[in-house]
Amino acid sequence: MFGSLWSLPVSESRPRIIPEATVARLAVYLRVLAGLAGDGRSHVSSGELATAAGVNPAGLRKDLSYLGPCGVRGVGYSVSGLRERLTTALGGERSRPCVVVGLGRLGAALADYAGFASRGFEFVGLLDADPQRVGDCVGGCTVRPIADLESVVADTEAAIGVITTPAEVAQSVCDRLVAAGVRSILNFAPVALTVPPGVDVRKVDLSVELQVLAFLDQQRDGGRQPVTVPVHAGLGAQR
Amino acid sequence: MFGSLWSLPVSESRPRIIPEATVARLAVYLRVLAGLAGDGRSHVSSGELATAAGVNPAGLRKDLSYLGPCGVRGVGYSVSGLRERLTTALGGERSRPCVVVGLGRLGAALADYAGFASRGFEFVGLLDADPQRVGDCVGGCTVRPIADLESVVADTEAAIGVITTPAEVAQSVCDRLVAAGVRSILNFAPVALTVPPGVDVRKVDLSVELQVLAFLDQQRDGGRQPVTVPVHAGLGAQR
DNA sequence: AACCGCTTGTGAACGCAGGAACAAAGTCGC
DNA sequence: GCGACTTTGTTCCTGCGTTCACAAGCGGTT
Structure with a gap:
């Protein structure tokens, strides 16, 4: 060549x-x-x-x-x-500031995971809509109200946004992150996010992982479980 | 015709x-x-x-x-x-019993996530090596010592094992799960698990996800693109 | 100095997933 | 009852990812 x-x-x-x-x-x-x-x-x-x-x-x-x-x-x-x-x-050793939106159990687990910090990913902004969570300290960072999203992103120059919110608000959170300048998003909410070109989204869907395992399990047991597909499942236009 | x-x-x-x-x-x-x-x-x-x-x-x-x-x-x-x-x-609506090994923040978040239960995934066994965590109640289930792994799997007939332990012990935990009869494993530990044929493993590696985003970010900045596209332009890369 | 074994790097083929275009089939309007 | 429109199901094709197999290169040895 x-x-x-x-x-x-x-x-x-x-x-x-x-x-x-x-x-x-x-x-x-x-x-x-x-x-x-x-x-x-x-x-x-x-x-x-x-x-x-x-x-x-x-x-x-x-x-x-x-x-x-x-x-x-x-x-x-x-x-x-x-x-x-x-x-x-892979992008050098420089520290990459990240923000997490949605400090439920999953978000808190990510913000507190030491394995990220050792790879240069620093969680510099934690945001949540629940006033009861605001003020909590997770992994050395204080949770701030969701209203501060834009200012937090601007102040920290965050490059990566992690969305661990309920599915209903994920798209609006995503839009705000993108508008604030975040160009890389890691999405744990079970929805397909729509973003403008130039923004990268990666999705982690834990339910899907489990469901794939369940499928493989069933397929393996295929000989045991006759599936019992109802003949004529009635998908026709009964309307 | x-x-x-x-x-x-x-x-x-x-x-x-x-x-x-x-x-x-x-x-x-x-x-x-x-x-x-x-x-x-x-x-x-x-x-x-x-x-x-x-x-x-x-x-x-x-x-x-x-x-x-x-x-x-x-x-x-x-x-x-x-x-x-x-x-x-995808495997019917029947309840699929799951065990979680490693009740750190991530494991606890998974065990407590309501989205799984609604899809038929029921966490019936929680195991941890830390005596301080044993006895805790997460998502309606009590954490038991890791020594009970075999008996818990046997009693609950668990089909799926979720590994959220540190990387060092993941392989040994995996071996014990497989020996106890688990044939589907969802692995969050950052190691490549070795399993006998007939056992399915799916790996979720959160560090890798972040690192891929960092790479894409760097690659994008190679051309120095200030982006500035808060306008809802159109459908971007979805993945 | 030349040979030999070991390991990398690359070319080629295979299989698979994704996308576009087309035909079959059913419904709605007249 | 018939025609036109809508939407599915399928087929072809293109491109990517993965695997196999081999040539090239380097160190150690005689």
């Missing part, structure tokens, strides 16, 4: 587009590498990394190849070197 | 294999339908359902076609009929 095209003065050789699925796995590799570094390992092979991350070795190498040559043939990957590379590729 | 192909004695028309991605979307459709039923709607078109679920109308119809003909051409889908069919396809 190289040779013919490289004579062209391509402005950038690195920023080949990275598939989103690959990005997600890179984050996993980075975490595994952190563990290996803690164990004092200096080098690691693709096979070992792959099993620790739960993926195929060839796929792992292809994922890493998006960053350019990272390893040494015959030896493997330098743990520290690869960590550095992955860290910068 | 009809007859040429239809005369073939196709062995089975129903149990076509359903892709897992489709199953996940079916769960979303089911939830949207519940909302529509609450609004008193009797029929709905694929277009309306698709926008509410955040997917493509053609894709939605293809998803539903895995269940066989569900709608009426020229009219749409019967809300109640489609609900019934999706419910049975």
Whole structure:
């Protein structure tokens, strides 16, 4: 692949587009590498990394190849070197301010989770509509009323918004976050959010996860459970 | 007209294999339908359902076609009929007992979430290694010591295990759950679990979600796009 | 200095999901 | 009763992601 095209003065050789699925796995590799570094390992092979991350070795190498040559043939990957590379590729070590809207149990759990802080995600704004929760201190930050959303986002320059509100208000909260300047949203509310172009939304739907498991469970038990599909289920237009 | 192909004695028309991605979307459709039923709607078109679920109308119809003909051409889908069919396809309405291991904030949030109970997921066993948490009552269930894992799973015939423990103990907890008879596991610990064949694992990795957002954010800032689009321009990236 | 084994990086093929277009089928209006 | 409109169900096609397999390169050894 190289040779013919490289004579062209391509402005950038690195920023080949990275598939989103690959990005997600890179984050996993980075975490595994952190563990290996803690164990004092200096080098690691693709096979070992792959099993620790739960993926195929060839796929792992292809994922890493998006960053350019990272390893040494015959030896493997330098743990520290690869960590550095992955860290910068995923957005650097700089602290990323986040706001959480909806400090129910789930929101509080996220705001208090230490695993985020160690990756540079800092929860600098907590917002809730319930006056009884306002003033609570969660994870070293004080809960403020939802009316302060715009000012909190502006003051903290928050880059990521986490929505853990009831479904009914999720869209309006989302709109306000976007209007205030947040361009990345992690949505736990069970609704499909509508956002303008240029804003990224990722959705985590815990009910769906459970329901998929239930489906797989049923499918496995398929021989046992005759399903009992009512013949002629009456979907016809009875109207 | 009809007859040429239809005369073939196709062995089975129903149990076509359903892709897992489709199953996940079916769960979303089911939830949207519940909302529509609450609004008193009797029929709905694929277009309306698709926008509410955040997917493509053609894709939605293809998803539903895995269940066989569900709608009426020229009219749409019967809300109640489609609900019934999706419910049975996803595993029926029967209560599915679940156990949660690790009653930290996240585990407690899950155990207490009412949205699960309404879908038939019942948390019948809560386990934690911390003696200080044992005896607590979360969501109407009492936390028991981790030593009771096997007996709790056996007594409740739990089908689904939710792991919200620290990463270090997740694999051992998983092994014990599987040995006790659990065949579906939802893992929130940031490790790749190893399970024997016949056991399904789904992983939810919140750090990865944030890190993907950070990557997209960085990639967007590569072109320095001030965005400034508070205007409700249109449908953005939905994921 | 040359060989050999080990590991990476990449090219190619396969399978799958997603999207658009089209035909079948049913309803509503006249 | 008939025609036109609406909406589903399906088929084709394109693109992406994943896996397999092999050549290239590096270190250690003789």
